[in-house]
Amino acid sequence: MPRTSFERHLHELQDEVLVLGSMVEKAIYSSMEALKNRDLELAKQVIADDSEIDRKRYDIEEKCIELIVTQQPVASDLRIIVAVLNIIIDLERIGDHAEGIAKIAVMIGKEPPLKPLIDLPRMAQKTGDMLRRSLDAFINRDAEAARKISKEDDEIDALYEQVFRELLTFMAEDPKTITRATRLIWVGHNLERSADRVTNICERVVFVVTGKMEEIGVSKY
């Protein structure tokens, strides 16, 4: 493969990462919609779509291997491919967390709601937003933006803390709510883990730009 076509393949590879990223972002929002609106059809769709996300991840991984084998990339080319290999793992895992939320939505089914959901949708919105911006930072090689996004994980942690305390109060007051409240805590946990994965992506952006591995966000959880 001549060099110009290598450059093209490298661009295409990063476009594919963006495609995977938007599939995952959509999964986060849809799983929350399904939970909020008790939309079992949508929840089942998110669960089904997760295998698409998995397939896309392996597809990208194979393209990385092909470029490594045929091009023996070095320096920034190598760092981009190594970053892609790591980012797609994080994306796939975030997809799994979204699937987890959809499964909880199915579990809850048509049970009467414990309370109107406010902070959990906020967490989902924020996580999706951080995810999208982290991939923008990757494409733009913007280490500063990546560091900043990483710090926003504190907001997710704070929301999770709030959700947890609130649901704990419900459970303490009325043991009959324990099952439903616990399930909602799982939802919060899935979102909190997803945001941590976004900080991993941010670390990879810094790696691509500076060549150094640094831990830039330490989650409370």
Next chain:
Amino acid sequence: MDPKIQTRQLSFHYGKVCAVKNVTIDIREHQITALIGPSGCGKSTFLRTLNRMNDIILETRVEGEVLLDKQNIYEHGVDVVELRKRVGMVFQQPNPFPKSIFENVAFGPKMLGLSRKLNLDEVVEKSLRAAALWDEVKDDVGKSGLALSGGQQQRLCIARVLAVEPEVILMDEPCSALDPASTLKIEELMQDLTKNYTIVIVTHNMLQAARVSEWTGFFLLGELVEYGKTVDIFSRPRDKRTEDYITGRFG
């Protein structure tokens, strides 16, 4: 550990053309240092300054110092034959003498008048073993060196260098005329040799530099642009020119 070779503001001129500019580098003992760069960048000329191989070319001029164990090899009174015994060289094309395998290896010790002191049979066997060639030729060391394959010839040339027990081995594209299997053998051999020798290799094959060396220097237009740990040069070069060259975006 002190560096085995240090150059200090070393420049080399062919007539009016400056081929090596102001190069200062420390070459570590018992490690492999690779020099990379495009054709005509001065890396081979630089390599040849390290054992004064360029002396034989007319109208050339050296400035600066090359210190071998802290002794400047360009000082007056340095015995060049003794220097080249300490700093041996392997070339791009295998160049065995049109003599037997045995005679090729025994040649150096004989020339240096060591044959009376040494058992030549032992020296030849030891050198051929160290060059990973013994097992392939032990039954017929009387055979002509030219009857060997290219890869074997190159290992014979390495054995010939080892026979005079050098401290440093300079290799100028030692694998460029060899097939991948022979190249791999030479690369493995180089790794083994670092137990006892310091190796400096010039190579056009960047992956070879990445595979075999601990240190890499990138030359461009006679300058040493960047020098550092091989893993750093190939994963996070500091200089844009190095990045452009090794990623193939040069020019």
